[in-house]
Amino acid sequence: MxxxxxxxxxxxxxxxxxxxxxxxxxxxxxxxxxxxxxxxxxxxxxxxxxxxxxxxxxxxxxxxxxxxxxxxxxxxxxxxxxxxxxxxxxxxxxxxxxxxxxxxxxxxxxxxxxxxxxxxxxxxxxxxxxxxxxxxxxxxxxxxxxxxxxxxxxxxxxxxxxxxxxxxxxxxxxxxxxxxxxxxxxxxxxxxxxxxxxxxxxxxxxxxxxxxxxxxxxxxxxxxxGTESSYGQQLPGTNSKGWVLQAQIIEIKEKPSVPVEETGLDAFGHEPVFVDRGVRKRALIALGKQDIVNESLNPVDKDIIVLGGSSDHTILDISDCQKDYQVGDIVDFTLDYVGVLMTCTSEYVDVEII
CATH class of the missing domain: 3.20.20.10 (Alanine racemase)
Structure with missing residues (x-):
């Protein structure tokens, strides 16, 4: 797999x-x-x-x-x-x-x-x-x-x-x-x-x-x-859960939620903003902005917080999750329309029809 x-x-x-x-x-x-x-x-x-x-x-x-x-x-x-x-x-x-x-x-x-x-x-x-x-x-x-x-x-x-x-x-x-x-x-x-x-x-x-x-x-x-795009409403008889993105965890560590030194611009030329939640358990998944924007990721596990990411990594806060995630586990996300478009366009994401 x-x-x-x-x-x-x-x-x-x-x-x-x-x-x-x-x-x-x-x-x-x-x-x-x-x-x-x-x-x-x-x-x-x-x-x-x-x-x-x-x-x-x-x-x-x-x-x-x-x-x-x-x-x-x-x-x-x-x-x-x-x-x-x-x-x-x-x-x-x-x-x-x-x-x-x-x-x-x-x-x-x-x-x-x-x-x-x-x-x-x-x-x-x-x-x-x-x-x-x-x-x-x-x-x-x-x-x-x-x-x-x-x-x-x-x-x-x-x-x-x-x-x-x-x-x-x-x-x-x-x-x-x-x-x-x-x-x-x-x-x-x-x-x-x-x-x-x-x-x-x-x-x-x-x-x-x-x-x-x-x-x-x-x-x-x-x-x-199954959604109309003026107001984002679900239409009767349709389902928005037909597209599920799966990504694998490659690191789990407890780390501060705010960088420990002076910050500048990130890899995309933006100045990031951080919320100080103290030390948190964070998971890295092998998925990045080259594949999809963070805003399009909706974790199926509602206790997961998508913190952000870079070209090849997405960072998740899993501190509040009931599941005891381990390195190698798979995390599921449902996607908005832009997310489906981006992942289908990325040559690094396999598509499987089930």
């Missing part, structure tokens, strides 16, 4: 996906994209999404979409394409999200050379200030140009909220997508197939508010942990 190890409980993840597919379908969202970037598009984990009923697999990176080519399902590039990768985009993605006319022109050219037609979703910025057309006329100019292109298909429009500006999706905000959809219909006589209303932060509205003409969501956290 090697550690650290991320245990993925297949049945829990599958149950989450099925629950979200049911919830979205019952509320008019007929197209569900499962975001695979959190687990680096591992095909075995992507298969769980497909079994659960997702309508497409979405990822931010071409490297990950390459892993998904054996799935007979739409593949979607979430991050705006780079000019340098347009040839790969039209090869490995059926659909891409876009907000730059220059990139759309290059995609059209690349699709022409590849002898295919590539679908695009135009992104609009509704105030979160990351990607998307901010001025309406810029959006409509892009629509006009795309509709004239021979090798692109205007599949729909979309938006993204909460990822940068933390703007919470509200019905009056999302209704602007209705206005854009109708604007395309009025100006160009063209019906958009997809109206993508965001990510896991929009899920809290399902069953409470009627989402305008939104028929698509791009979900990662909600499928992984």
């Amino acid at each position: 090697t550690y650290p190890k991320l245990l993925v409980k297949r049945d829990i993840v599958l149950k989450n996906v099925k629950a979200l597919k049911k919830l979205t379908s019952e509320n008019g969202v007929g197209v569900l994209y499962g975001v695979t970037k959190v687990f680096c598009a591992d095909p075995e984990l992507a298969q769980i999404y497909v079994e659960g009923g997702v309508d497409g697999l979405a990822d931010s990176r071409i490297q990950n979409l390459k892993k998904l080519q054996n799935f007979d399902i739409d593949k979607i590039l979430l991050r705006l394409p780079q000019h340098s990768e347009v040839d790969q985009v039209v090869r490995y993605a059926d659909i891409s999200l876009n907000s730059e006319i220059s990139t759309l022109r290059k995609l059209n050219e690349a699709a022409g050379k590849a002898g295919c037609r590539h679908k695009v979703i135009l992104m609009v910025d509704l105030g979160d200030l990351r990607e998307g057309f901010f001025q309406e006329e810029d959006f409509y100019q892009a629509v006009e140009e795309v509709l004239k292109m021979d090798h692109l298909i205007l599949e729909g429009i979309g938006t993204n909220l909460t990822c940068y500006g933390a703007v919470i999706p509200k019905p009056h905000i999302l209704k602007r997508l209705d206005d854009y959809k109708q604007g395309v219909k009025d100006r160009f006589g063209y019906d958009l197939k997809i109206v993508s209303g965001g990510n896991s932060s929009s899920v809290y509205l399902l069953g409470k508010e009627k989402l305008p003409s939104i028929n698509n969501l791009r979900l990662g956290e909600t499928l992984i942990r």
Whole structure:
């Protein structure tokens, strides 16, 4: 057995996906994209999404979409394409999200050379200030140009909220997508197939508010942990305990809780703050910030305190634990979404599906 190890409980993840597919379908969202970037598009984990009923697999990176080519399902590039990768985009993605006319022109050219037609979703910025057309006329100019292109298909429009500006999706905000959809219909006589209303932060509205003409969501956290990301609430019929990180204790010593000499900056250039609890029993585990940030670690043993760490070590206070931990013992942690993403990305953490 090697550690650290991320245990993925297949049945829990599958149950989450099925629950979200049911919830979205019952509320008019007929197209569900499962975001695979959190687990680096591992095909075995992507298969769980497909079994659960997702309508497409979405990822931010071409490297990950390459892993998904054996799935007979739409593949979607979430991050705006780079000019340098347009040839790969039209090869490995059926659909891409876009907000730059220059990139759309290059995609059209690349699709022409590849002898295919590539679908695009135009992104609009509704105030979160990351990607998307901010001025309406810029959006409509892009629509006009795309509709004239021979090798692109205007599949729909979309938006993204909460990822940068933390703007919470509200019905009056999302209704602007209705206005854009109708604007395309009025100006160009063209019906958009997809109206993508965001990510896991929009899920809290399902069953409470009627989402305008939104028929698509791009979900990662909600499928992984069963939580919506606007308020962090657990959704009915889901479970957040499907991902458990295990790490091994490599040292146990009683030491002061405050350094004994003058302190400066730590290994990451920060000035640490310490709480003086006196002499405490401390355990080192073979896991560090190169694998995961301390804030994402939630010990299953609630008597453990995560004190901090460095690149390769995490320091735990085990003084109050009922269990008599020994060197070589394994400590379990549940993870938030960022924790799952980081550990799946780290080549030093083994992933085991059980």
